[in-house]
Amino acid sequence: GAVVSQHPSRVICKSGTSVKIECRSLDFQATTMFWYRQFPKQSLMLMATSNEGSKATYEQGVEKDKFLINHASLTLSTLTVTSAHPEDSSFYICSARGAWGPRGGYTFGSGTRLTVV
Amino acid sequence: QQPVQSPQAVILREGEDAVINCSSSKALYSVHWYRQKHGEAPVFLMILLKGGEQKGHEKISASFNEKKQQSSLYLTASQLSYSGTYFCGTVSGESNYQLIWGAGTKLIIKP
Numbered sequence: 001g002a003v004v005s006q007h008p009s010r011v012i013c014k015s016g017t018s019v020k021i022e023c024r025s026l027d028f029q030a031t032t033m034f035w036y037r038q039f040p041k042q043s044l045m046l047m048a049t050s051n052e053g054s055k056a057t058y059e060q061g062v063e064k065d066k067f068l069i070n071h072a073s074l075t076l077s078t079l080t081v082t083s084a085h086p087e088d089s090s091f092y093i094c095s096a097r098g099a100w101g102p103r104g105g106y107t108f109g110s111g112t113r114l115t116v117v
Numbered sequence: 118q119q120p121v122q123s124p125q126a127v128i129l130r131e132g133e134d135a136v137i138n139c140s141s142s143k144a145l146y147s148v149h150w151y152r153q154k155h156g157e158a159p160v161f162l163m164i165l166l167k168g169g170e171q172k173g174h175e176k177i178s179a180s181f182n183e184k185k186q187q188s189s190l191y192l193t194a195s196q197l198s199y200s201g202t203y204f205c206g207t208v209s210g211e212s213n214y215q216l217i218w219g220a221g222t223k224l225i226i227k228p
């Protein structure tokens with residue numbers, strides 16, 4: 001089945017530094033990548049949607065200059081949290097959809113637990 | 118607009134049955150069901166595409182009533198491994214075919 005590899009699984013960084021999270025689709029081409037964040041005991045909140053080779057579309061309230069998304073290839077998408085602050089601490093998850101489009105499932109990465117100290 | 122899931126939480130004893138409902142105010146293209154365990158990413162259970170469609174996955178099955186814009190997830194003879202938070206995700210043309218998540222239903226299975 002479709003597999004998405006996400007890393008790192010956990011990262012602790014100092015306030016003011018930047019963190020990059022990678023998601024790779026291992027056995028399919030991820031034409032669309034979704035980036036979510038999830039706070040404890042809450043549902044997944046969509047941050048942005050990116051299509052390969054295009055600029056990401058950000059949800060309302062998500063700062064595009066702070067959360068940089070790159071989807072330069074069909075197998076790799078990255079999320080960079082720039083100048084991270086403690087309030088950015090959260091669980092970040094990517095989800096990929098292949099060329100099958102919305103008729104098929106979405107494959108999730110294993111998530112990244114970010115802690116900013 | 119976020120689909121509405123009910124109940125918010127349910128506690129069962131092993132072997133009991135549960136139903137989780139998901140309803141939307143929009144005309145739906147598909148409904149997705151996922152289970153998430155604490156600290157892990159959601160795991161795909163099933164997707165329902167057609168009105169009236171039903172699917173089964175071991176002892177977990179689901180139905181999708183397109184006219185009512187509702188879906189239900191049925192867990193029969195629950196096992197300890199079924200514990201987790203269940204999310205429905207809905208896709209509609211109005212949401213540009215993005216997956217919109219419900220708030221989740223926490224399921225606790227006790228021995």
